[in-house]
Amino acid sequence: MVLELQSVWLRGRGRARPRIHDASIQLEAGRVYGLIGPNGAGKSSLLAVLAGLVRPDRGTVRDVPWQRGEPIGAVFGDVDMHRGRTVRETLLLRSRLVGRTPDEAESMAVRVGLGAVLRRRVAALSLGMRMRLSIGVALLGSPMLVLLDEPMNGLDPDGIAWMRGVVSDLRQAGATVVVSSHLLGELETMIDDAIIVSRGEIVCVESIADTAARGCDIEVDEPARLLAAMSDRGVPATMRGRVVHVEGTAPDTVRVAVSIGLDVTRVGVSGRVLESLYGEVASAEFESEGAR
Numbered sequence: 548m549v550l551e552l553q554s555v556w557l558r559g560r561g562r563a564r565p566r567i568h569d570a571s572i573q574l575e576a577g578r579v580y581g582l583i584g585p586n587g588a589g590k591s592s593l594l595a596v597l598a599g600l601v602r603p604d605r606g607t608v609r610d611v612p613w614q615r616g617e618p619i620g621a622v623f624g625d626v627d628m629h630r631g632r633t634v635r636e637t638l639l640l641r642s643r644l645v646g647r648t649p650d651e652a653e654s655m656a657v658r659v660g661l662g663a664v665l666r667r668r669v670a671a672l673s674l675g676m677r678m679r680l681s682i683g684v685a686l687l688g689s690p691m692l693v694l695l696d697e698p699m700n701g702l703d704p705d706g707i708a709w710m711r712g713v714v715s716d717l718r719q720a721g722a723t724v725v726v727s728s729h730l731l732g733e734l735e736t737m738i739d740d741a742i743i744v745s746r747g748e749i750v751c752v753e754s755i756a757d758t759a760a761r762g763c764d765i766e767v768d769e770p771a772r773l774l775a776a777m778s779d780r781g782v783p784a785t786m787r788g789r790v791v792h793v794e795g796t797a798p799d800t801v802r803v804a805v806s807i808g809l810d811v812t813r814v815g816v817s818g819r820v821l822e823s824l825y826g827e828v829a830s831a832e833f834e835s836e837g838a839r
């Protein structure tokens with residue numbers, strides 16, 4: 548299934564430039580897209596259109612789950628959860644809303660790492676725990692479109708590694724995932740394609756696998772097993788301590804590690820693809836501002 552935006556425009560306030568400017572894109576099932584661009588570029592506005600929160604002034608939105616009455620999952624900025632409710636009540640409420648059982652709410656608490664704090668109130672959770680809870684709320688109902696606006700805010704390195712696993716599981720389940728983030732190094736290790744946004748326009752869509760300089764360093768709990776798995780797949784790899792250097796892309800390598808049940812604690816990309824793409828966009832914006 549492919550969902551699609553075709554020539555979408557969204558007006559800005561008053562005489563401000565459009566929030567979205569003639570954006571067209573197709574998003575495939577089982578792929579993870581990273582939305583990157585400077586502040587105010589239009590990333591959240593694109594997510595709002597995909598979520599059906601705002602109706603474009605022009606253009607069409609096609610084949611999005613909510614158009615078929617199916618749930619989507621979304622984490623949008625600040626968490627919209629009642630501070631007086633407990634973790635369990637928050638998940639239970641969402642599970643009722645999407646027709647799921649209390650058991651599923653409890654197993655979601657475990658899946659997002661909050662199984663030990665079921666009775667804690669939202670007000671007493673750390674920022675990272677609140678983010679985990681809002682991800683849990685977003686994933687109840689097994690949505691096939693998941694929109695994550697800055698989901699790594701407040702997560703510690705363990706939390707970010709966990710997030711990578713969550714995204715990888717969603718990809719494997721065939722969901723379409725769109726993640727916006729300014730943490731380019733982290734984002735690069737979890738996405739398949741980068742959507743670069745600047746001044747309301749989708750400037751380009753780049754496949755990370757196509758463009759990444761090959762090679763990444765990955766730290767896992769059992770490096771020897773990853774080395775063997777890579778060798779089985781004919782991908783050259785070497786090991787130093789817990790770190791395995793793999794002559795392949797980070798998303799592919801993480802996928803292999805997760806599929807054989809390893810814990811990934813760190814991934815380093817030698818290519819720095821997103822940083823250089825972002826740098827090009829930012830300097831083009833700077834030049835066009837200067838030319839005004």
Ligand SMILES: Nc1ncnc2c1ncn2[C@@H]1O[C@H](COP(=O)(O)OP(=O)(O)OP(=O)(O)O)[C@@H](O)[C@H]1O
Nearest residue numbers: 559560563566584585586587588589590591592593
């Ligand atoms: N609700 C709104 N109504 C009108 N204009 C808005 C609204 N929300 C954002 N904008 C404007 O739309 C433009 C794009 O903002 P948007 O929040 O989509 O950018 P962003 O790329 O997500 O930025 P950031 O990285 O800062 O989160 C900005 O000029 C912003 O001022």
